[in-house]
Amino acid sequence: MRKPRIDYAAVFHALPGMVALLTPDLVYADANEDFLRLAGRTREQLLGRYIFDVFPENPNDPAAAGKRETQASMLRVVATGERDTMALLRYDIEDRERPGHWVEHFWSPVNAPVLGPDGRVLLLVHRVEEVTELIHARRGADRDSSRARVLEAELYTRSRELLEVNERLRRAHARDREIALALQDAMLPAPTPVGRHRAAVRYRPAVGALNVCGDWYDLVDLPGDRIAVAVGDVVGHGLEAACVMGQLRSALSAAARVADGPARALEALGLYARHVDGAESTTVVKTFIDWDTHTLTYSSAGHPPPALLHRDGTVIFLDQATDPPLGARPEHVPRPEATTAFADGSTLVLYTDGLVERRREGIDLGLARLADSLVRHGQAGPEALADALLADLLPSTGSTDDTALVIIRL
Structure with a gap:
């Protein structure tokens, strides 16, 4: 039996309930x-126009x-790529037939992302349950009860108080994020010059409060x-991860x-990390560059592999020298090491995994995107190349993971 052909556009328009x-x-x-x-509203009054x-x-x-609550929910979906369910919302709509006359509506919205193959948000599905009639019926049933009216007023007042508390928390998170970013700048200063060799570094914090460090x-x-x-x-x-990072970075540098x-x-x-709370499962890759012998010697503790553009x-x-992350083994075991040659130029x-990993896809796709971007922009200097890689590989709305990047022209 042949499968029926489904007209998904017709299905969409026939869906029960409000969907945009x-x-x-x-x-x-x-x-x-x-x-x-x-x-x-008519279709012509909606399509191609900004929602607000x-x-x-x-x-x-x-x-x-x-408006504020709906906009915040939609922007969260765009930034995180995750569904956001809103609380019951009152949103008055102006009557097109009577300008200046606003009709009370109560909606229960859900906003969900439609993701493209690269994990970026292509569209938002905005589904709304219209519950205005239920609210009006409830009000009518309680209209003769003075106690119900008092409770309704108290509920409304309490909801406004909760909104004010949420706004204060949002501002407090914003201040905490500024503090954490300042800490990140102190812990990750611009690198010292590497002689005649050109290098560039970048750090991009994750989207959301305190997702730094x-x-x-x-x-x-090194000598020579x-x-x-x-x-x-x-x-x-956040700050706890920042403190662990600072200890591990200093220990590895020494x-x-x-x-x-x-x-x-x-x-x-690895031996040091056994005595640092929160250091377990840390990944790191270390590379020694020797221009006298034109060799790279490297070892990785569970970290994405460095890329070498010839x-x-x-x-x-x-x-070729990848081992488990720090603290993954109960006993100390020597780590592997590999060497490869390079030519001048x-x-x-x-980089860290925030540059290449995306939800719902394998790491190989991210590595392929990185290689493709390197080939296309590889002739640029380290600073321009760093900017090009971030522009190509990070979502335009920001990543949900931190990203560190180091580029060295050999």
Whole structure:
């Protein structure tokens, strides 16, 4: 039996209940028949228009918060790629037949993302349960009860108080984020010069309050024409992760100055991490660059592999010396180490997983995107290349994970 062909556009317009599609800029892309009917708008009045131009806030109600709460919910979905269910919402709508006359509506909205193959939000599904008649019926049943009216007034007052508390919390989180970013700047200063060699570093915090300081980078001058480079990623975010990051970064920087290679430096760091709360499962990769021998020697503790862009445009990933993250083994075991040659003019890229990993897709896709971007922009200097990689690989609305990036022209 042949499967029936489904007209999904017809299904969408026949859906029961109010459903609309919006772009990440909150512009209407489509709406089903129930949405048009219950909102009192034609398709021409909606499509291609910004949502709050079509449904502005009631200017006669200074306490109205429907627009602010709806906008905040939709922007959260765009930023995180996750569904957001809103509480019961009052949103007055101007009657198109009687300008200046606002009709009270009560909605229960849900906003959900439609993701593209790269994990970015392509559209917002805005589904609304219209419960105005239920609220009005409840009010009518309670109208003769003075106690019910008092309770309703108390409930409304309490809801406004909760909104004010939420606003104060939002401002407090914003202040905490500024503090955490200042701490991140202090812990991850601009690297010292690496002789005649050009390097660039970048750090991008995750979207959301206090999602900073989990990732780090470090560059260390070594005797001769050599440097040691590292990037690492502490599990978690916020000030606690920042403190762990600061301890591990300092310990690895010191170990690199006395160890005879990256594997020995990571072994020393692993022993130290056993005594640092919150350090378990940290990933880090360490690379020693030697311009006298034109070799890269590296070792990885569960970290994404560095990328090496050769002058001929080929990209290889340094994945031949990968071991579990810090604290993953109950006993100390020597870590592996590998060496590869490079030619002058090649480019080495170290990064944390925020640059390449996305929800609901394998790491290989992220590594392929990185390699493609390197090939396209590889002739640029380290600073321009760093900006190009971030622009190509990070979502335009911000990533849900920190990202650290180090680029060195060899």
